[in-house]
Amino acid sequence: MNYELVNPVPIKHKFFTPGVIALIIIALNGLVFLMGRFFFGLGAVTNLNNQYPWGLWIGVDVAAGVALAAGGFTTAALGHVMHREEYHAIVRPALLTAMLGYTFVAVGVFVDIGRWYLIWHPLIMWNGNSALFEVGICVMIYMTVLYIEFLPIFTERFIGKVNLPGILSRLNKLVDKILRLLDRGLSKTMFIFIIAGVVLSTLHQSSLGTLMIIAGPKMHPLWQTPVLPLLFLLSAVSVGFPMVIFESLIASHSLKLKPEMHILSRLGSMIAPLLGIYLAFKIGDMFIRETFVYLGEFNTASVMFTIEILFGVIIPLRMFLSPKVLKSPPLLFTASALVVIGVLLNRINNFVVAYNPPYSTTSYFPSFGEISVTVGFTAMLVLAYRFIIMNFPVISLPGKQTAQPTKYAIRGVEK
Amino acid sequence: MSGKSRRDFLKKSAIIGAGVTGLSTSTTKAAPKNILSEDRMGVLVDTTVCVGCRNCEWACKDAHNLPAGDLEAYEDRKILEAKRRPDHTTLTVINEYSHGKNSNLPVDLKIQCMHCDHPACVSACIVGAFSKQENGSVIWDTDMCIGCRYCMAACPFQIPAFEYDKALNPLIMKCDFCFDRTKEGKLPACVSICPVEALTYGQRTNLVKIGRDRIKRNSDRYIDHIFGEYEVGGTSWMYLASKDFKELDFPDIGRNPAPGVSESIQHGIFAYFVPPVSLYALLGGIMWISKRRKELEEEGKI
Known part of the structure; x- marks a missing residue:
């Protein structure tokens, strides 16, 4: 076997650049509107009303957030469950994305629900009939699993380097011992969490699709179908790798690293079949329910559906089939970005565009405040990602074969 | 609608859904605490009798400790020019429509929660705060509610309202069928104040019989349809009218219980x-x- 050895290191780079300053301003702008939401209520900041109870925050921050964090469980399945060690270099960045993604999903739910201080209620008040309950519980458990999966990266960073300031330095030895103990325990049990993570993901990715089924005829027939859970799962699986490629190429561009094309191309070659399966079910469902009649009408729903399928699935599917695209960073990036935007659009369509309440007098469009908060959260996520990869061993530098092959990859599955 | 009604799609959806999960929608279990008693109560609303005095709006606010104002102020019929929806300040409203068959009088229509026999809100609520009670009321426990508003997205009649203007303790609000009053043997506030007896309170099974009887004896007055008898699996509040219910802005929702497909998928997984x-x-x-x-x-x- 002649795969690249994995050598994740904290990336040395200047943190503050003009782009980072811009992100900080965007994040602060979001925080201002967030304060408005907490001091004056949801009505003061959002365009939500009794007809449109869910808007941009549920559609993008929560639904799209969960879908775009799917890279975590798809790469874990590939790298660890199927034991393809050549992909281990991308498992950590994907894990970090998923961990931060789910954290912001939780924050998104927190700011959207009216009585945020009761967010813990579903833990003790159960309703097994509710798709939302299932999503909530699974997301909570999966987030915990993601943090556990990230722990070895934390211990690796600090083992042998514990250096607490001042009087606390007396505890250095003890902390180091605890970290080593934790590390050893985790390396033996990690496979339990990795498999649990994949199972939990398939469960809540699909249940997220069950959410809007109960809205029945309030949802446009182009999207309202009993196979929604399956479509949500298939689209989440097919957006996992494109999201990893998308981020990896942005990160290597921003941090002036050589893109890891040897891994990304191979990863890219697996996307076309996944997208193909998703497309087949989506089109098949459309023909079985004969909903294509709605594409003949010219309105927001038909236009959005066409954009979603054409630019989000069909065009990138064709692109990923071409070897030229797989070898070229800009083309690979374009194709991946199309899939990412396509799934983002699909979630917005399902939760916002397709939802057509019976007594609405005006249609919903997110307010400036709602958009600010969503964009602000995205900026915060990017900043957190940048901070963590500069301080923790997440990204592997290609070519440097200094470390043990898989010693500090997620443990438990390596020999 | 391109020649196909949404109901057709729903029917098909229900069949596919049942196939997908290998379960029949009819075997769907009721939500927790969803008691469907044979003796459950209901109200029959005769829209051909209602005169649109809006006394029920006042009585409802008065019974639920909402600012109600003077009863005289409700005589102003100007408000009926616009279509209104129940919200967190007014749990029931009257809307006025043009006359139906064999009459020159406008149709006045009282709107409130329908108190479904298979409520979408009970099935959807993340914490199980909603429940269908033995006497037919669909009520909810305010202390459990986290304000996620899934009940509003789920309700086929778009009834639950939310206090968007409150920063702390915003509540879900809707008609509770005067659960506290009926517990003490009193009539619901709206039924009790109605001066023309447009609202009949009684056992749901009897109300269906009364409704059928009225339609049979006055076939020129009513259309042959009791709204709520079968819609979304049946509702506790039912309506008689002199014109098609679609013209009165009732949603076209079919006869399958709203939570059916979603629950069979959930239980299948x-x-x-x-x-x-x-x-x-x-x-x-x-x-x-x-x-x-x-x-x-x-x-x-x-």
Whole structure:
């Protein structure tokens, strides 16, 4: 076997650049509107009303957030469950994305629900009939699993380097011992969490699709179908790798690293079949329910559906089939970005565009405040990602074969 | 609608849904605490009798400690020019429509929660705060509610309202069928104040009989349809009218209980936790085999 050895290191780079300053301003702008939401209520900041109870925050921050964090469980399945060690270099960045993604999903739910201080209620008040309950519980458990999966990266960073300031330095030895103990325990049990993570993901990715089924005829027939859970799962699986490629190429561009094309191309070659399966079910469902009649009408729903399928699935599917695209960073990036935007659009369509309440007098469009908060959260996520990869061993530098092959990859599955 | 009604799609959806999960929608279990008593109560609203005095709006606010104002102020009929919806300040409203068959009088229509027999809100609520009570009321426990507003997205009649203007303790608000009053043997506030007896309170089974009887004896006055008898699996509040219910802005929702498809999928995925546990075992097996194969490959090389 002649795969690249994995050598994740904290990336040395200047943190503050003009782009980072811009992100900080965007994040602060979001925080201002967030304060408005907490001091004056949801009505003061959002365009939500009794007809449109869910808007941009549920559609993008929560639904799209969960879908775009799917890279975590798809790469874990590939790298660890199927034991393809050549992909281990991308498992950590994907894990970090998923961990931060789910954290912001939780924050998104927190700011959207009216009585945020009761967010813990579903833990003790159960309703097994509710798709939302299932999503909530699974997301909570999966987030915990993601943090556990990230722990070895934390211990690796600090083992042998514990250096607490001042009087606390007396505890250095003890902390180091605890970290080593934790590390050893985790390396033996990690496979339990990795498999649990994949199972939990398939469960809540699909249940997220069950959410809007109960809205029945309030949802446009182009999207309202009993196979929604399956479509949500298939689209989440097919957006996992494109999201990893998308981020990896942005990160290597921003941090002036050589893109890891040897891994990304191979990863890219697996996307076309996944997208193909998703497309087949989506089109098949459309023909079985004969909903294509709605594409003949010219309105927001038909236009959005066409954009979603054409630019989000069909065009990138064709692109990923071409070897030229797989070898070229800009083309690979374009194709991946199309899939990412396509799934983002699909979630917005399902939760916002397709939802057509019976007594609405005006249609919903997110307010400036709602958009600010969503964009602000995205900026915060990017900043957190940048901070963590500069301080923790997440990204592997290609070519440097200094470390043990898989010693500090997620443990438990390596020999 | 391109020649196809949404109801057709729903019907088809229900069939596909049942097929997908291998469950029949009719075997769907009721939500927790969803008691469907034979003796449950209901109200029959005769829209051909209602005169639109809006006394019920006042009585409802008065009974629910909402600012109600003077009863005289409700005589102003100007407000009926616009269509209104119940919200957190007014749990029931009257809307006025043009006259129906064999009459020159406008149709006045009282709107409030329908108190479904298979309520979408009860099924959807993340914490199970909603419940269908033995007497037919669909009520909710305010202390449990986290304000996620899934009940509003789920309700086929778009009834639950939310206090968007409150920063702390915003509540979901809707008609509770005067649960506290009926418990003490009193009539619901709106039924009790109605001066023309447009609202009949009684056992739902009897109300259906009364409704059928009225339609039979006055076939020139009513259309042959009791709205709520079968809609979304039946509702506690039912309506008689002199014109098609679609013209009165009732949604076209079919006869299947609103939570049916969603619940059968939910229970299909989680049937005694068999599917998730099998998936876990399957993945564990794959993991073990792939690891073993890799080890053998490496041993073979040495």
